[in-house]
Amino acid sequence: MGQFLPFYKQVFKNLFSKPATTQYPFKPKEYPERTRGHIEINKDQCILCGMCMRSCPPGAINVDRAGKTWTINRFDCIQCGYCAEKCPKKCLSIIPGYQEPGAEKFAETVEVPYEPPKPAAKPAAPAAGAAAKPAAANANTATTAAPANAAEKADEAKAEEKPAENAEA
Secondary structure, eight states: OTTTOTTHHHHHHHHTSOOSSOOTTTSOOOOOTTOOOEEEEOTTTOOOOOHHHHHOTTOOEEEETTTTEEEEETTTOOOOOHHHHHOTTOOEEEESSOOOOOSSOOEEEEEOOOOOOOOOOOOOOOOHHHHHHHHHHHHHHHHTSOOSSHHHHHHHHHHHHHHHHHHHO
8 A cells, every 4th residue: 555645644644734825815924024025105204305216226216306206116126225224214114015016017106295494594684884883893992902012012102101291281
């Protein structure tokens, strides 16, 4: 009987063990931790900086700041994860699992509701007359600066004495 049914051991083993396949539609597949998946964007955190576009090796990502759109061509993306690493706001992530297959090649476009911050208002310039007064005050303080050596001190002392003598006369 050994030659007649050489596979009987395998048959009995399979009858009393769990199936090797998963019940896919009813029980989704669990991917390992470092499985590459597909790129997802959190459009509320995106600031449209373009770092993901510059770091993408195949050029699958396009960022349009004027149109406020972020576009990815799924067929060109190689799921390397460089875009998710370079994103300063960490709005890109790699989701385990794969994108659903499609019959046509298309690019997925996301409208990003980002409004750039308004520049801070500059303080108003002082009036023309007010600007001239501090300049004149600076000129007066420059002339009353302390002399650097003894010769200059002596010259200043003589200059101060002469107007005092003229005032007495």
